[in-house]
Amino acid sequence: MKNNQEIITALNWRYATKGFDNSKKLSDSELNLLLDAVQLAPSSYGLQPYQIVVISNQEIKEKLKAAAYGQPQLADASHIFVFAITKNYTTQHVDDYAKNIAVTRTIDVIDIQGFVDTMKGTVNSRSQEELAIWNAKQAYIALGVLLETAAIADFDACPMEGFNNADFDEILGLEEKNLTSVVIAAVGFRSADDDYQHLAKVRKSKEDLFIHV
Ligand SMILES: Cc1cc2nc3c(=O)[nH]c(=O)nc-3n(C[C@H](O)[C@H](O)[C@H](O)COP(=O)(O)O)c2cc1C
Numbered sequence: 033m034k035n036n037q038e039i040i041t042a043l044n045w046r047y048a049t050k051g052f053d054n055s056k057k058l059s060d061s062e063l064n065l066l067l068d069a070v071q072l073a074p075s076s077y078g079l080q081p082y083q084i085v086v087i088s089n090q091e092i093k094e095k096l097k098a099a100a101y102g103q104p105q106l107a108d109a110s111h112i113f114v115f116a117i118t119k120n121y122t123t124q125h126v127d128d129y130a131k132n133i134a135v136t137r138t139i140d141v142i143d144i145q146g147f148v149d150t151m152k153g154t155v156n157s158r159s160q161e162e163l164a165i166w167n168a169k170q171a172y173i174a175l176g177v178l179l180e181t182a183a184i185a186d187f188d189a190c191p192m193e194g195f196n197n198a199d200f201d202e203i204l205g206l207e208e209k210n211l212t213s214v215v216i217a218a219v220g221f222r223s224a225d226d227d228y229q230h231l232a233k234v235r236k237s238k239e240d241l242f243i244h245v
Pocket of ligand 1: 046047048049050103190191192193194195215233
């Protein structure tokens with residue numbers, strides 16, 4: 033367990049890695065740590081309205097690189113995480129979640145009918161466009177969990193929005209799965225040559241960032 037200073041040191045050490053060492057790969061246990069962490073990410077009501085495609089196949093990574101304006105992270109990182117939201121989001125997804133709760137907590141769905149109705153009310157009150165925005169917000173929380181966990185575990189990562197969503201969806205066959213990509217992260221190990229790792233962090237001052245009342 034890291035102490036407070038070690039946690040902040042790790043978060044300062046993290047940076048949006050541009051140059052990955054393509055000879056270094058995450059081991060199975062390192063990858064599993066990230067999968068465990070992302071699985072535990074919070075989401076509104078706990079619905080997790082997304083899936084995450086994890087790519088290590090080099091051929092696919094090269095295709096994704098071409099669909100991400102040639103950004104080198106796509107081909108050189110160990111793994112690419114593509115956060116994809118559920119496209120046509122319906123109350124069926126709420127029912128699936130309710131069943132999972134019932135099984136996990138050994139209760140009947142009827143015991144959580146009020147909660148289920150509240151969730152369905154939220155889903156029914158929103159257009160598919162609004163639901164897509166809501167679902168994307170949840171996916172970004174999972175992205176944040178991935179980034180912070182990677183930093184604390186001494187892995188490098190680069191969050192990325194600079195890619196063509198339609199091309200990614202096609203390469204990964206997401207349409208057929210009722211999914212669409214919203215944000216990605218390249219994960220692996222920094223190259224010693226990546227000068228970005230030496231740049232000072234530019235952040236708002238605490239006075240500008242926080243409002244204490
Ligand atoms: C949602 C999101 C999208 C980003 N997209 C890209 C990207 O496409 N390519 C890239 O090199 N960096 C990308 N970044 C990295 C940011 O530029 C970087 O996090 C920011 O400048 C702060 O620097 P630091 O993360 O190194 O501290 C993205 C970051 C976030 C959070």
